[in-house]
Amino acid sequence: MKKKLSLILLALTAALMIGCGAKEETKQVKTLDDLEGAKIGVQLGTIGDIYASDYEGDEAGTVVERYNKIADAVQALKQGKVDCVIVDEQPAIASTANESTLVILDEPFALEEYAICIAKDNDELLTKVNEALSELQADGTVDQIINNYIGDDTKGTCPYVSPDDVSYDNGTLVVATNVAFPPYEYYDKGEPVGIDMELITAIADKLGMQVKVEDIEFDSIINAVDSHKADVGIAGMTKTEERLKSINFSESYVTSKQVIIARDPSLSGDGIGFVDNLKRNFVDDDRWTFILKGLGNTLIIALCAVLAGMILGFLVAIVRVTYDKTGGWAFLNTICKLYLAIIRGTPMMIQLLIIYYVVFKSVSVPKLLVAIIAFSINSGAYVAEIMRGGIMSIDGGQMEAGRSLGLNYKQTMTSIILPQAVKNVLPALGNEFISLIKETSICGYIGLMDLTRGGDIIRSITYEPFLPLVAVALIYLLLVQLLNLGVGKLEKNLRKSEK
DSSP, rough: OHHHHHHHHHHHHHHHHHHOOOOOOOOOOGGGGGGTTTTEEEETTSSSHHHHHHTTTTOOOOEEEEEEEHHHHHHHHHHHHSSSEEEHHHHHHHHTOOTTTEOOOOSSSSEEEEEEEETTTHHHHHHHHHHHHHHHHHTTHHHHHHEEESSSSTTTOOHHHHHHOOOSSSOOEEEEEEEBBBTTTEEETEESSSHHHHHHHHHHHTTTTTTEEEEHHHOGHHHHHTTTSSSSSEEOOOOOOOOHHHHHOOOOOOEEEEEEEEEEOOOOOOOOOOHHIIIIIIGGGGGGHHHHHHHHHHHHHHHHHHHHHHHHHHHHHHHHHHHHHHHHHHHHHHHHHHHHHHHHSSHHHHHHHHHHIIITSSSHHHHHHHHHHHHHHHHHHHHHEEEEEHHSSSSSHHHHHHHHOOOOOOHHHHIHHHHHHHHHHHHHHHHHHHHHHHHHHGGGGGTTHHHHHHHHHHHEEEEEEEEHHHHHHHHHHHHHHHHHHHHHHHHHHHHHHHO
16 A cells, blocks of 8 residues: 555656746747747836737637736746737836846737826816827927937936926825836836826926826726726826717827837846845845835734734624623614625625725725725724634623622623734734734735735836745745744743633
8 A cells, every 4th residue: 555655656647847847838929920829028007918819719819918017028938938918118228228138029919009198087187188188289398398308419417407487286186096107107216107208297387286106007007097096097008989978088198119028038038146136126226115105104004903902802703692692682682794795705805995985986095994994894804703713612601600690791791802813813812913014915906015016116126036936925924924923932931820
């Protein structure tokens, strides 16, 4: 029998080694005709995604791989996970600048015109933006802004500067964008800059408004504008018939083209050293501050949400246990069961988006507070069931003993049952806190800077996946280990009190 088991384990090991060593089949893309049957990488929701979808599902077996960021698609191309990437020309130039094995095909994939998106019911703002844009095009400001970022002879020589006589009496223009699209929008020394950022500033100057930039995922920009979380959206966006069903667009301000990035196996180059790479990712332009700011928000959200979630969970658990034991509070029990069913039956990310875009659609609430509310509600549902299980695990004689001593139901529950229940479920509560810390990584979907998004921003600047991802992972690991130590110490102290 042992011999058979050894042979089975040997066969499984060999199979795993063969599987790990197997490489994905790749196809070299040299022309547009080679797209059929290829694996195409795109950024989700972009024009490249829309156009590439026409190839998807064809007889040649073309596959479209969608990524949240162009940096992720380019990295997948470098690793051979996709055969090419379709993206706008200027971001393609930026993403391949330091990649010797990547090339941009000479043949353009498609032409497009960028415009600013504005909500369907905001015709007044649309008119004002178009008028301002027309004036800026007529006086050469738009060309000046573009030349400041594109062109060997003009790049960096002619930045837009707001006039001294501008008065900002008309409030704030909230701008939704995705700051991962150089040279149209990217981070420089912690501030969003680029063609789109200077252009929207120039437009806001014409309107007498201050600019407030909201950095969110590209595929959330139209939702943010449509729900009036932002006044306008600008991120190298192209007007299409499908998008016009949901949103309005200004007149176009620049013509661009979609290009194809491919790998050329005949090319090679030397990579930069580890120390230089470390410096490029974290030291240059103080990029470590993205991680620090994200960590601070992650800790604030997690701590506030776990406290609020525990209070909410305790209350729900008491209602549920009271109904189970006495039959009282039937109406409250029904509401609690509905709450538990909805929260535990839907993904956390969907809950966060609904609370931000639907519940607080017409209410201006800080994103940090929105995240705390969303995670508190989610955590409360799981804490409630953990606590209910802990309370129900306490022997029924404990309640009878308390009542025989003259304590009422409330006194018995708070003085005898709950302390024992908390002690029993402490490890489970610690696990819930750990899960909560890691779940905060989805905050980037509403444009909130958390730890994960801080690493994503660095990746979008340097197009280097390894160091930012490892740094973020190590910080999460450190937080979890510290929490485990704290919970373990608390458990020991509670056990000492039993002796």
